[in-house]
Amino acid sequence: xxxxxxxxxxxxxxxxxxxxxxxxxxxxxxxxxxxxxxxxxxxxxxxxxxxxxxxxxxxxxxxxxxxxxxxxxxxxxxxxxxxxxxxxxxxxxxxxxxxxxxxxxxxxxxxxxxxxxxxxxxxxxxxxxxxxxxxxxxxxxxxxxxxxxxxxxxxxxxxxxxxxxxxxxxxxxxxxxxxxxxxxxxxxxxxxxxxxxxxxxxxxxxxxxxxxxxxxxxxxxxxxxxxxxxxxxxxxxxxxxxxxxxxxxxxxxxxxxxxxxxxxxxxxxxxxxxxxxxxxxxxxxxxxxxxxxxxxxxxxxxxxxxxxxxxxxxxxxxxxxxxxxxxxxxxxxxxxxxxxxxxxxxxxxxxxxxxxxxxxxxxxxxxxxxxxxxxxxxxxxxxxxxxxxxxxxxxxxxxxxxxxxxxxxxxxxx
Amino acid sequence: xxxxxxxxxxxxxxxxxxxxxxxxxxxxxxxxxxxxxxxxxxxxxxxxxxxxxxxxxxxxxxxxxxxxxxxxxxxxxxxxxxxxxxxxxxxxxxxxxxxxxxxxxxxxxxxxxxxxxxxxxxxxxxxxxxxxxxxxxxxxxxxxxxxxxxxxxxxxxxxxxxxxxxxxxxxxxxxxxxxxxxxxxxxxxxxxxxxxxxxxxxxxxxxxxxxxxxxxxxxxxxxxxxxxxxxxxxxxxxxxxxxxxxxxxxxxxxxxxxxxxxxxxxxxxxxxxxxxxxxxxxxxxxxxxxxxxxxxxxxxxxxxxxxxxxxxxxxxxxxxxxxxxxxxxxxxxxxxxxxxxxxxxxxxxxxxxxxxxxxxxxxxxxxxxxxxxxxxxxxxxxxxxxxxxxxxxxxxxxxxxxxxxxxxxxxxxx
Numbered sequence: 092x093x094x095x096x097x098x099x100x101x102x103x104x105x106x107x108x109x110x111x112x113x114x115x116x117x118x119x120x121x122x123x124x125x126x127x128x129x130x131x132x133x134x135x136x137x138x139x140x141x142x143x144x145x146x147x148x149x150x151x152x153x154x155x156x157x158x159x160x161x162x163x164x165x166x167x168x169x170x171x172x173x174x175x176x177x178x179x180x181x182x183x184x185x186x187x188x189x190x191x192x193x194x195x196x197x198x199x200x201x202x203x204x205x206x207x208x209x210x211x212x213x214x215x216x217x218x219x220x221x222x223x224x225x226x227x228x229x230x231x232x233x234x235x236x237x238x239x240x241x242x243x244x245x246x247x248x249x250x251x252x253x254x255x256x257x258x259x260x261x262x263x264x265x266x267x268x269x270x271x272x273x274x275x276x277x278x279x280x281x282x283x284x285x286x287x288x289x290x291x292x293x294x295x296x297x298x299x300x301x302x303x304x305x306x307x308x309x310x311x312x313x314x315x316x317x318x319x320x321x322x323x324x325x326x327x328x329x330x331x332x333x334x335x336x337x338x339x340x341x342x343x344x345x346x347x348x349x350x351x352x353x354x355x356x357x358x359x360x361x362x363x364x365x366x367x368x369x370x371x372x373x374x375x376x377x378x379x380x381x382x383x384x385x386x387x388x389x390x391x392x393x394x395x396x397x398x399x400x401x402x403x404x405x406x407x408x409x410x411x412x413x414x415x416x417x418x419x420x421x422x423x424x425x426x427x428x429x430x431x432x433x434x435x436x437x438x439x440x441x442x443x444x445x446x447x448x449x450x451x452x453x454x455x456x457x458x459x460x461x462x463x464x465x466x467x468x469x470x471x472x473x474x475x476x477x478x479x480x481x482x483x484x485x486x487x488x489x490x491x492x493x494x495x496x497x498x499x500x501x502x503x504x505x
Numbered sequence: 506x507x508x509x510x511x512x513x514x515x516x517x518x519x520x521x522x523x524x525x526x527x528x529x530x531x532x533x534x535x536x537x538x539x540x541x542x543x544x545x546x547x548x549x550x551x552x553x554x555x556x557x558x559x560x561x562x563x564x565x566x567x568x569x570x571x572x573x574x575x576x577x578x579x580x581x582x583x584x585x586x587x588x589x590x591x592x593x594x595x596x597x598x599x600x601x602x603x604x605x606x607x608x609x610x611x612x613x614x615x616x617x618x619x620x621x622x623x624x625x626x627x628x629x630x631x632x633x634x635x636x637x638x639x640x641x642x643x644x645x646x647x648x649x650x651x652x653x654x655x656x657x658x659x660x661x662x663x664x665x666x667x668x669x670x671x672x673x674x675x676x677x678x679x680x681x682x683x684x685x686x687x688x689x690x691x692x693x694x695x696x697x698x699x700x701x702x703x704x705x706x707x708x709x710x711x712x713x714x715x716x717x718x719x720x721x722x723x724x725x726x727x728x729x730x731x732x733x734x735x736x737x738x739x740x741x742x743x744x745x746x747x748x749x750x751x752x753x754x755x756x757x758x759x760x761x762x763x764x765x766x767x768x769x770x771x772x773x774x775x776x777x778x779x780x781x782x783x784x785x786x787x788x789x790x791x792x793x794x795x796x797x798x799x800x801x802x803x804x805x806x807x808x809x810x811x812x813x814x815x816x817x818x819x820x821x822x823x824x825x826x827x828x829x830x831x832x833x834x835x836x837x838x839x840x841x842x843x844x845x846x847x848x849x850x851x852x853x854x855x856x857x858x859x860x861x862x863x864x865x866x867x868x869x870x871x872x873x874x875x876x877x878x879x880x881x882x883x884x885x886x887x888x889x890x891x892x893x894x895x896x897x898x899x900x901x902x903x904x905x906x907x908x909x910x911x912x913x914x915x916x917x918x919x
Binding site: 191195197310448466467497500 | 520523524603605609611614618619697701702716717720722723724740743746747749750751754836858859860862863864865866867868869870871873874875879880881891892893894896897906907908909910911912913914915916917918
């Protein structure tokens with residue numbers, strides 16, 4: 092199939108999905124979950140081929156682990172689909188309806204976006220996730236996964252399409268672009284005529300490439316250069332606990348802490364303790380000269396460190412002399428993801444919440460909470476770091492738009 | 506100033522605007538309005554230069570009229586700014602705040618987008634409008650107007666910046682890009698680092714160019730190939746009145762009707778009457794063969810007509826044999842703007858509302874109502890025909906985003 096055909100088929104499927112009843116959608120999702128488990132062996136066999144190619148190519152153990160499917164992981168995938176089936180369907184809700192002076196009744200109704208494009212890298216579980224979230228919200232989805240996972244992705248998509256056929260639902264509600272060449276990806280990013288939104292999920296390079304090349308509206312997800320600022324009045328035990336959690340509970344994620352900003356007045360008391368605890372967790376510390384003096388084992392930070400999302404056991408430490416300096420530093424280097432202040436000063440807390448420009452701003456809590464489940468959305472399609480349409484953890488609502496519906500009785504404009 | 510400097514200055518100004526009190530913003534807006542009227546002579550002198558260049562270039566009377574400023578038009582501009590001052594300030598509202606099981610208090614707060622870029626054509630009044638809406642919502646605005654209006658735009662921006670200086674507010678809250686070369690516009694569209702959203706206002710060519718070239722998120726506005734479908738059970742008198750209104754009340758606007766879709770069962774009764782009324786208003790009729798037989802004076806429509814936004818005294822007429830065929834036709838050719846059905850059939854009305862994919866879908870009313878004022882928003886920055894972020898008439902809310910604010914007491918993620 093050409094991209095043009097893929098786009099056109101997805102659009103056609105979307106027309107049917109747009110008005111599908113919630114009970115039908117939920118039934119299909121539960122059957123898709125069941126069939127993934129039933130067809131487990133075929134998916135595992137396909138995954139074995141991807142894994143062999145990966146090993147031949149010399150993929151890192153971390154990437155191989157992301158690529159690997161097991162029976163347990165397929166069950167988790169199926170479980171994820173069932174969880175989405177259990178969520179409330181946002182489609183069709185009328186958000187507000189008002190009567191205008193001329194008698195027109197104007198409402199705003201929540202509707203699907205239409206066709207969602209997703210470009211992602213090695214994890215095959217994104218395939219099932221993306222389908223569940225898009226299908227629940229009445230969207231068709233076109234998937235462009237990485238070449239490393241192509242056999243696994245094909246097997247998962249085949250299983251889901253079989254479920255759709257059996258339910259007499261358009262199977263083009265999910266289409267995988269089988270051609271993994273770079274040129275195809277670039278053409279896909281220009282398929283405005285059919286695709287309503289493009290969501291890249293992956294590393295900074297992938298996301299930048301999509302933002303620069305796509306003519307389809309993009310929702311940027313992901314990169315997080317997150318800071319924790321320890322204010323002069325902070326409870327220092329709380330500060331150490333929160334920093335340790337945000338830095339080391341899981342290092343490879345976008346809401347992990349990458350930089351610590353410290354008020355000079357707490358430097359002496361905080362940093363030696365913090366350094367010891369970070370060292371116990373094998374975290375490399377890159378500090379400015381003022382902080383380094385109090386942190387045994389730290390090395391010098393350079394300018395580049397302030398702007399780096401390490402995704403690793405590394406953290407930078409910056410000293411400031413006021414909350415204003417901390418805010419200015421964070422607003423200069425952050426990626427608009429998650430930022431925290433540890434303080435007991437009321438006005439500093441409010442100031443930080445007001446002036447920091449990020450999707451999630453915390454007082455006295457770990458940045459690791461920026462997550463769809465933790466925020467109570469029950470499912471997540473990514474974390475938006477842009478300001479348009481959706482900001483922060485994106486649940487089902489991010490895959491919807493609204494349209495105005497207007498009930499008249501012959502009104503014309505004077 | 507280079508574009509880089511312009512971006513950086515706007516970003517700096519935005520930091521101050523973000524937390525500015527509503528009373529201060531309103532005071533500045535009212536003073537800006539006052540100063541535009543007080544400095545009227547200078548603006549008119551600048552406009553005279555633009556008008557002379559326009560005449561020399563052989564601009565059409567229509568375009569010259571768009572470019573022309575008069576004392577009355579400047580007063581209307583000032584009046585527009587005062588109206589925005591009187592609107593409620595959406596910034597700072599916390600949309601929802603909930604307590605999570607772990608005690609975190611998570612709220613979603615409405616905040617400015619940051620820096621808004623606007624690219625527009627000949628009308629100098631957009632300059633003042635855009636400033637008022639952006640400033641009220643705490644955004645800085647970078648304006649790139651057309652070269653034809655450059656002297657007028659400069660004079661208006663100078664007047665507003667003077668007001669800002671007098672109020673001790675960063676004057677870079679509004680910056681006009683004085684360099685009107687095409688290369689500069691193209692570079693401006695890639696200024697992601699500083700500009701949060703780009704809004705093009707103008708003809709289809711301008712909008713397409715921005716969508717294709719911008720790496721900044723874009724809100725598409727404008728083009729409207731709007732249809733009115735007359736169903737078999739329509740009140741035909743109502744149908745004629747609505748069509749006449751939607752086609753001829755103002756022809757050059759995006760919510761005007763460009764195509765009439767008629768059920769074959771009402772063809773014989775409706776079309777001769779309609780043809781007579783349209784002819785009285787000098788509307789050229791381009792009809793398919795079935796319709797043409799009943800419309801004296803009509804010419805043959807060709808395929809291209811179905812997809813054309815005339816913005817003129819021209820209308821196309823298409824015959825269908827069912828509401829489903831009407832919906833399929835409209836969904837194929839419309840631009841996602843405004844669509845109407847005239848019917849007395851309950852299920853057809855609901856079907857049309859459900860299945861038509863457009864920003865505004867009407868039953869028994871003129872498409873001309875798709876407008877910020879008519880929908881009760883009090884001001885409008887354009888009509889979005891895309892699905893992301895804002896759809897339909899955009900008021901102040903379209904210039905805002907949200908951020909999560911989280912109040913903790915030491916929570917860490919288990």
